[in-house]
Amino acid sequence: MRIAIAGAGAVGRSIASELIEAGHTVMLIERQPQQFVPETVEGADWVLGDAxxxxxxxxSGLQLCDVVIAATGDDKVNLVLSLLAKTEFAVRRVVARVNNPANEWLFNESWGVDVAVSTPRILAAMVEEAVSVGDLVRLMTFRQGRANLVEMTLPPDTPLAGKAVRELTLPRDAALVTILRGERVIVPQPDDPLEPGDELLFVSASGAEPEIRHALGVDGGDAETTP
Incomplete structure (x- = not known):
């Protein structure tokens, strides 16, 4: 894919390097001359200008890009670029960085954003996931909050120990996609038994989370969310 990234700071350069290593064609757009340093990501096409x-x-040929990533440190710039990419250049997929969590509500389809990535929210979710056992944790949202990636680590006294995956009574709008067990990544099969310490990852509609909790034997309301 051809991918354009606005913002050649530490975040933009890191994303560019990862994508180039994965075999994609990357263009970096940077307006600050002091950050326009092509030798830091030699495999990228560099453009000096205002995104x-x-x-x-x-x-710069943005209309030829499959994906645009608005990765600057300014939420206003990221929103304007997202809107231009989607409405003026018909870019198929737009990903935008959210710097201030208070602005997250703006990063939606109305501004051309397909995926909003909030670094503070992701970091908080990772911390919560690392310390929470026996409760449902929301790690990430998709499609402007209509679907979520949620996780639960089964506690030592889980009533699910020894039960097969097929015995989980999950709601229609939820799917168990992965079981992490030690160093193993398990694609769950109906007859696979569950064990204490298993980290279960689900993709679900937001409204299905209370039913997932019930299926896992967790009392209480909605999934734990990050601030």
């Missing part, structure tokens, strides 16, 4: 200017985007 909020239509002329810059036209000259």
């Amino acid at each position: 909020c200017e239509v002329s810059t985007l036209e000259d």
Whole structure:
């Protein structure tokens, strides 16, 4: 894929390096001359210009990109670029970085954002996941909050120990996608037994989380969420 990244700071450069290593063609757009350092990511095409200017985007060939990543440290810039990429250049997929969690509600389809990535929220979710056992934790949201990745680590006294995956009475809008057991990543099969310490990862509609909790024998309301 051809991917454009706006913002050649530490975040943008790191993303670019990972994507190039994965075999993608990457273009970095940076407006600050002091951060325009092509030798830091030699495999990328570099463009010096303002990603909020239509002329810059036209000259750089944004219309040829499959994905645009708005990764600057300014939420206003990321929103404007997302909207331009989607409405003016018909980019199929737009990913935007959210710097201030208070602005997260803006990063939706109305602004051309397909996927919003909030670093503070992800970090908080990872911390919570690391310390929570026996409760449902929401790790990530998809499709503007309509679907979530949720996780539960089965406690030592789980009533599910020894039960087969097929015995989980999950709601229709939820799926157990992975079991992490020690160093193993298990694609769950109906007859696979569950064990204490298993980390279960589900993809579900937001409204299905209370039913997942019930199926896992967790009392209480909605899934734990990050601030």
